[in-house]
Amino acid sequence: MSRRFVVILPLLVVLVLAACGGGGTSGGTSPSGTVSSSGHVVKVHVPLGKGITKESVAMKVGDTLEVTLESNASTGYTWSQEGQFDMTVLEAAGNTSQGPESPVPGAPGTQTYRFKALAPGSTGVILTYARPFENKKPVQTLDLTVKVT
Numbered sequence: 001m002s003r004r005f006v007v008i009l010p011l012l013v014v015l016v017l018a019a020c021g022g023g024g025t026s027g028g029t030s031p032s033g034t035v036s037s038s039g040h041v042v043k044v045h046v047p048l049g050k051g052i053t054k055e056s057v058a059m060k061v062g063d064t065l066e067v068t069l070e071s072n073a074s075t076g077y078t079w080s081q082e083g084q085f086d087m088t089v090l091e092a093a094g095n096t097s098q099g100p101e102s103p104v105p106g107a108p109g110t111q112t113y114r115f116k117a118l119a120p121g122s123t124g125v126i127l128t129y130a131r132p133f134e135n136k137k138p139v140q141t142l143d144l145t146v147k148v149t
Helices: 002-024
Strands: 034-038 041-046 051-059 064-071 078-082 090-098 109-117 121-130 140-148
Touching (some): 064 090, 078 109
Parallel strands (some): 041 064, 051 140
Antiparallel strands (some): 078 121
């Protein structure tokens, strides 16, 4: 029985440490999305869901902000930027779409928006998820506050 204890104890320690580690990313998480920083790229990930997601990120001049939003283009919904952000603080650095990884009809893909931090300051970026051909309120909104130092 003591031999079994010697084998199980290290396994238990590893499992507890892995659970406490949180995946090794810095930043915060919320039920609606994830904010993490990796080198000079600040990443925000927003899963599909209804309502308004509010996030805040801190960046340094020269960093890149990468906002990845889950989407499902086969339903006619797409993410789009609403209004203007302070272009003295941030610069739009392009956006891309990635189709679903699964061949199953209706499987979600992603849209990624990139921004470059130009100068110290604070600005807001608003992205909405809606059908562009309908005149209805968006089903989801990302309200992102960006602080650059």
